[in-house]
Amino acid sequence: MGYVFDFAEGNKDQRDLLGGKGANLAEMTNLGLPVPPGFTITTEACRAYLQEGGPEEAETDALASEVSDHLSALEERMGRRLGDAEDPLLVSVRSGAKFSMPGMMETVLNIGLNDESVSGLAKQSEDERFAQDSYRRLLQMFGATVLDIDSEHFSEALDAAKKAKGTENDLDLEADDLRSLVEDFKGIVQEYAGRPFPQDPREQLDLAVHAVFDSWNTDRARLYRRQERIPEDLGTAVNIQAMVFGNFGMDSGSGVAFTRDPASGSQGVYGDYLQNAQGEDVVAGIRNTVSLADFEKVDQGSYDDLMRIMTRLERHYRDMCDIEFTVERGKLWMLQTRVGKRTPEAAFRIAIHMVDEGLIDMDEAVLRVSGAQLAQLMFPRFDETADRNLIATGMNASPGAAVGKAVFDSDTAVAWTERGEDVILVRKETNPDDLRGMVAAKGILTSRGGKTSHAAVVARGMGRTCVCGAESLDVDAKRKEVRVRDGDTIQEGDVLSIDGTTGEVFAGEVPVSDSLVVRHFEGESVDDDLVAAVGRIMAHADGARRLRVRANSDTPDDSSRARRFGAQGIGLCRTEHMFLGDRRELVEKLIVAEDEESQTAALDELLPLQRQDFTEIFEAMDGLPVTIRLIDPPLHEFLPDLTDLSVKVALAEAEQADDGGGGSEELEHDRVLLQHVRRLHEQNPMLGLRGVRLGIQIPGLFEMQARAILEAAADYAAEGGRPLPEIMIPLVASVRELDVVKADILAVADQVQADRGVRVDFKVGTMIELPRAAFLADRIAASAEFFSFGTNDLTQMAWGFSRDDVEAAFFSRYFDHGIFDVSPFESLDQLGVGGMVEMGTTKGREARPDLKVGICGEHGGDPRSIHFFDAVGLDYVSCSPFRVPVARLEAGRSVLARR
Numbered sequence: 035m036g037y038v039f040d041f042a043e044g045n046k047d048q049r050d051l052l053g054g055k056g057a058n059l060a061e062m063t064n065l066g067l068p069v070p071p072g073f074t075i076t077t078e079a080c081r082a083y084l085q086e087g088g089p090e091e092a093e094t095d096a097l098a099s100e101v102s103d104h105l106s107a108l109e110e111r112m113g114r115r116l117g118d119a120e121d122p123l124l125v126s127v128r129s130g131a132k133f134s135m136p137g138m139m140e141t142v143l144n145i146g147l148n149d150e151s152v153s154g155l156a157k158q159s160e161d162e163r164f165a166q167d168s169y170r171r172l173l174q175m176f177g178a179t180v181l182d183i184d185s186e187h188f189s190e191a192l193d194a195a196k197k198a199k200g201t202e203n204d205l206d207l208e209a210d211d212l213r214s215l216v217e218d219f220k221g222i223v224q225e226y227a228g229r230p231f232p233q234d235p236r237e238q239l240d241l242a243v244h245a246v247f248d249s250w251n252t253d254r255a256r257l258y259r260r261q262e263r264i265p266e267d268l269g270t271a272v273n274i275q276a277m278v279f280g281n282f283g284m285d286s287g288s289g290v291a292f293t294r295d296p297a298s299g300s301q302g303v304y305g306d307y308l309q310n311a312q313g314e315d316v317v318a319g320i321r322n323t324v325s326l327a328d329f330e331k332v333d334q335g336s337y338d339d340l341m342r343i344m345t346r347l348e349r350h351y352r353d354m355c356d357i358e359f360t361v362e363r364g365k366l367w368m369l370q371t372r373v374g375k376r377t378p379e380a381a382f383r384i385a386i387h388m389v390d391e392g393l394i395d396m397d398e399a400v401l402r403v404s405g406a407q408l409a410q411l412m413f414p415r416f417d418e419t420a421d422r423n424l425i426a427t428g429m430n431a432s433p434g435a436a437v438g439k440a441v442f443d444s445d446t447a448v449a450w451t452e453r454g455e456d457v458i459l460v461r462k463e464t465n466p467d468d469l470r471g472m473v474a475a476k477g478i479l480t481s482r483g484g485k486t487s488h489a490a491v492v493a494r495g496m497g498r499t500c501v502c503g504a505e506s507l508d509v510d511a512k513r514k515e516v517r518v519r520d521g522d523t524i525q526e527g528d529v530l531s532i533d534g535t536t537g538e539v540f541a542g543e544v545p546v547s548d549s550l551v552v553r554h555f556e557g558e559s560v561d562d563d564l565v566a567a568v569g570r571i572m573a574h575a576d577g578a579r580r581l582r583v584r585a586n587s588d589t590p591d592d593s594s595r596a597r598r599f600g601a602q603g604i605g606l607c608r609t610e611h612m613f614l615g616d617r618r619e620l621v622e623k624l625i626v627a628e629d630e631e632s633q634t635a636a637l638d639e640l641l642p643l644q645r646q647d648f649t650e651i652f653e654a655m656d657g658l659p660v661t662i663r664l665i666d667p668p669l670h671e672f673l674p675d676l677t678d679l680s681v682k683v684a685l686a687e688a689e690q691a692d693d694g695g696g697g698s699e700e701l702e703h704d705r706v707l708l709q710h711v712r713r714l715h716e717q718n719p720m721l722g723l724r725g726v727r728l729g730i731q732i733p734g735l736f737e738m739q740a741r742a743i744l745e746a747a748a749d750y751a752a753e754g755g756r757p758l759p760e761i762m763i764p765l766v767a768s769v770r771e772l773d774v775v776k777a778d779i780l781a782v783a784d785q786v787q788a789d790r791g792v793r794v795d796f797k798v799g800t801m802i803e804l805p806r807a808a809f810l811a812d813r814i815a816a817s818a819e820f821f822s823f824g825t826n827d828l829t830q831m832a833w834g835f836s837r838d839d840v841e842a843a844f845f846s847r848y849f850d851h852g853i854f855d856v857s858p859f860e861s862l863d864q865l866g867v868g869g870m871v872e873m874g875t876t877k878g879r880e881a882r883p884d885l886k887v888g889i890c891g892e893h894g895g896d897p898r899s900i901h902f903f904d905a906v907g908l909d910y911v912s913c914s915p916f917r918v919p920v921a922r923l924e925a926g927r928s929v930l931a932r933r
């Protein structure tokens with residue numbers, strides 16, 4: 035296999051080797067469309083060129099000789115030689131990677147012109163002006179992209195030439211003006227590159243090819259790849275093609291076109307045309323382009339050809355295509371086509387239109403859209419055309435657009451919301467204590483923490499917009515202000531707009547628009563063609579999918595919404611939020627209890643409250659399974675901060691000494707509390723007294739929760755309801771741990787049955803969120819009726835990454851080094867953590883064939899991860915209510931993609 039292929043040798047399915055542009059040029063060539071002839075240097079040649087230590091000599095020679103062969107063939111075919119003084123062949127050199135990276139890499143046109151061949155071109159074209167214009171373009175592009183000269187120098191010289199001529203339009207420059215501009219440009223090359231412009235056409239060509247190869251590794255190309263998750267090691271192909279000229283006069287021009295509107299998805303062509311111009315002029319915006327409708331008036335013949343070809347391409351590709359074309363003296367040439375990028379709404383509309391036009395079937399339509407696009411359609415959005423004052427960019431933790439007054443604590447958030455104001459809760463980072471404020475706020479902004487920080491996880495769970503880790507902001511909660519890098523401050527009450535889809539933070543109000551798609555999922559009847567398209571695609575995905583989709587929810591409201599959004603149960607009801615607010619006092623009583631009696635008293639007070647919580651959720655999820663996880667976080671999370679409390683006590687003690695003794699009741703209470711805060715303080719709480727360990731240490735706590743669940747279920751069943759509780763134990767590493775707490779739960783169940791006279795069906799299962807549990811899943815399955823993979827903790831424990839700290843701390847370095855291209859907290863590390871999920875599932879089912887297996891970590895709502903969970907045979911994924919439709923769609927796409 036060689037490094038170079040003629041366009042006639044390839045096809046559209048060879049994007050790996052020929053790049054997107056090369057593969058599609060080949061396809062169009064073979065369709066018999068008017069494509070200027072040429073050849074493609076493969077991505078493999080690029081990889082060899084870029085390999086560490088540089089290419090081997092044999093490879094360089096092989097590439098050079100293949101290029102020579104293909105160039106000779108091209109010269110023969112065109113009847114001209116590259117750079118010939120009498121009648122020169124000119125070529126373009128364009129990059130083209132597998133995935134399009136618009137504007138990221140290099141293009142050089144008019145290769146082959148030099149001081150002699152420019153006269154040949156003038157003679158052949160009988161147009162001196164055109165020849166000089168083409169030469170100055172080559173000098174400009176070659177200088178900037180191959181010789182790395184700041185393009186400003188060229189634009190300045192061009193501007194000066196226009197000024198001298200007394201015009202602002204480049205078309206007013208005449209042959210003589212351009213000839214002297216060519217001399218200026220050659221001077222710029224000599225001055226800034228320290229070498230003359232190469233007159234040898236073949237040297238021009240080789241240098242341009244190498245510049246395209248090198249452009250794969252520019253900073254902006256790397257950054258773009260990281261954002262778009264394009265692998266680093268693909269390399270780019272290079273296309274060398276006979277030039278056709280859009281700058282031959284007013285009967286020539288260049289344009290871009292889409293076979294449908296890429297913004298809305300509406301049927302009907304869409305595009306821009308510029309007379310007497312080469313391709314880069316169209317995008318560079320140097321003159322105003324005209325619409326395709328006006329193009330029709332300018333050149334009916336070329337327009338008709340273009341329409342015919344666009345229809346043909348769309349039928350052939352069975353998708354919306356985007357096209358670049360050139361008209362040379364009234365003849366249309368196709369320079370590029372590809373399946374066009376589109377907005378989420380266009381993706382859904384186009385997919386359904388194409389089904390209705392008979393171009394694709396519904397399976398294909400579902401594969402043409404993505405969960406990420408659906409998610410975009412579900413969030414209100416900022417109006418991009420509005421004036422916006424960007425003050426910081428953080429992580430796009432939970433999508434959406436939120437506007438409100440800045441507040442710095444939960445109390446203010448709640449109070450202001452109650453009086454009817456929209457607020458944005460601004461914190462350095464959040465903790466469970468901020469929950470009330472988070473619920474009340476329209477959006478949450480933090481200066482610390484990553485995408486699985488508390489703020490991010492909770493905000494996503496609630497469908498609340500969140501930007502986290504905006505590190506350039508200095509949040510000062512005490513002074514109730516944020517200091518912005520440029521010296522401005524945002525005070526409490528100042529309006530902020532935060533975009534959770536992009537991570538942008540704006541000062542002041544940016545207008546937003548509502549999502550019709552969410553109103554549709556909420557059950558409202560919405561008469562809108564986009565909503566209808568989404569509805570049809572969702573119905574088909576639901577019909578195809580094997581995975582069930584549940585929701586992570588711990589309130590009746592969220593549960594009802596999840597159900598409206600299509601959730602088939604609750605996969606994770608975290609109970610810790612039920613111990614906050616007013617109930618914190620009861621938890622405090624439980625912690626400071628000196629004896630069993632006071633402990634029982636505290637638990638007895640909590641019981642009816644918990645029972646009520648569960649009753650409401652069972653009602654919301656009547657007939658569907660509800661997995662309730664017993665309390666997981668360490669108890670000190672419910673107590674005041676050690677430092678804060680120490681300071682408070684010390685200050686009170688000093689004051690008391692000044693007053694001459696006599697302790698207040700509050701001080702006494704705080705002293706006792708401080709003892710317990712110290713007792714419970716842990717250096718590494720994530721590895722401390724939490725989960726099942728807490729249940730074993732304070733048995734009454736899990737028993738109380740189990741009783742609340744089972745009593746609520748018994749009472750609801752007695753009323754004719756259909757509760758399906760599943761009690762889940764967190765952080766189990768050994769089957770013995772599970773057995774200890776399970777025995778207590780079963781004893782409680784017997785008592786409840788005896789008390790209530792009702793038998794409720796329930797299951798006891800466990801989370802698998804420690805590596806040990808995955809390794810010993812067969813043993814654990816002997817006692818567990820179901821597994822739910824807690825991939826947040828499993829990722830934390832497998833990598834040894836603190837989930838609250840690492841993303842903001844050092845992940846950007848990890849991205850730079852390509853250690854991973856996406857955070858393993860966001861998209862499952864399929865090899866490592868995924869390996870444990872697969873092994874745990876297999877081992878678990880060996881021991882208990884009917885074991886129900888799900889996943890309830892954040893990955894349950896991540897498209898890539900969902901495909902993995904489907905492939906390894908899990909029964910369900912569980913994710914936040916707002917992601918339920920996304921998960922349904924991706925579960926369907928997973929099946930269809932494998933078919």
Ligand code: PEP
Pocket residue numbers: 606608666803823824825826827828890891892
């Ligand atoms: C998990 O660890 O994946 C999980 C779902 O539990 P939590 O996030 O509450 O630790």
Ligand code: MG
Pocket residue numbers: 764803824826827
């Ligand atoms: Mg966990």
